Amino acid sequence: MIDARNIYRKVTRKIFDFSPEQEQNILAIVWLYRGETGRYLDLVAGYCQRMLAEGAACVRATGGSPLPDFIGALTTLRGAVEPFLKTLAKDAPHDVRATGGSPQQELDDAIPLFKADVDSFRKTVSEQQAAWGQQKTTNGELKKAVDHLATLAETSRDLVKQTDLLYKLACRLIETCENECNARDSDAWAGRDITRARKAADEARALAVEQLKQVRYFWKQAHWLTERFPEAKLRDVEGLVKLVDRAEIEANDWSLTPGRYVGVAPEEEDEDFDFEEALRDIHVELEDLNAEAVQLAATIKKNFEELGV
Structure with missing residues (x-):
């Protein structure tokens, strides 16, 4: 079982994906499983x-x-x-x-x-x-x-x-x-x-x-x-991968949810966290949200005017 929920890169505030290297790393786990x-x-x-x-x-x-x-x-x-x-x-x-x-x-x-x-x-x-x-x-x-x-x-x-x-x-x-x-x-x-x-x-x-x-x-x-x-x-890594057999899956009511087997990954400190860059990103997102709010308000106002309200 592989639980890749903690492997991601942040693209935007709402979008997360895998980098090509992260995909290769997950694939490498499969290679080790296959020998x-x-x-x-x-x-x-x-x-x-x-x-x-x-x-x-x-x-x-x-x-x-x-x-x-x-x-x-x-x-x-x-x-x-x-x-x-x-x-x-x-x-x-x-x-x-x-x-x-x-x-x-x-x-x-x-x-x-x-x-x-x-x-x-x-x-x-x-x-x-x-x-x-x-x-x-x-x-x-x-x-x-x-x-x-x-x-x-x-x-x-x-x-x-x-x-x-x-x-x-x-x-x-x-x-x-x-x-x-x-x-x-x-x-x-x-x-x-x-x-x-x-x-x-x-x-x-x-x-x-x-x-x-x-x-x-x-x-x-x-x-x-x-x-x-x-x-x-291949070895068991807490929060990432665990080799399980049919008996263990049966004991878990045939659940194939990885988290039930691999456990929880220890929290890691992000050494590359850039506070100033994070603030800039928040500022950009806030400006986008404000622009969307203005556009939405204008649309609502227009709709009310068309309804004669």
Whole structure:
């Protein structure tokens, strides 16, 4: 019996479905039941290879490269603000240039650290890809590989946080200039260029974040399988799967409801929960509901008018 109620991705507020990888993971349980261990191991190995490929795509030397592109867009944005910053006296009120916690200093300190972390990430991915050429695909070796790649997965998540933070610091610098230093009144403030650069930086940030998330996503698929079936053999997993015989089904009045057999899955903490993104989603849904309410009210009013009420 397989209970897949806890395996899903949220598409909208009302719609849930399976991702292609989740479908493959459920199918892998069937493979283990049939004794098709090789197909299970190939799937785990494929997830690891895909993870490394997605990591390489974050920093590839040719074509679109999300992380270098974001760094470039951020540098352009920082450069667009620089002419105005040079007009500020270092002892001016609300100075954004002062050392020790100023918006400019925080951003300028964070950028080199981010570049160093991206270079380290690039080096690690390259080394892991080279090492994968010698990777054995036995269950024990693949499980070790998945555990070893956990560090890279966490690094990608840290880079997501750093990417978002850098963009927020840049926005904070701009807002401080405009709100506390009267930047809009200065001839040195290139408002249109800054707005354009800010939009480009945000788009580059979104692309970099999405690509980085793919690294950890595919690692999580491999880890999901090896954590639940560490011996590459079908076993009972609370809340997911249980091997039952006809006698047990008969004892349950021939019920084929999986939940009666597999039990309840332990509640898992969502480590990838993004509070700000959740608020944005709620805001979008609220706007949609408000629009629907207005449309419905207009329809009701029209119907009443036609009825002469």
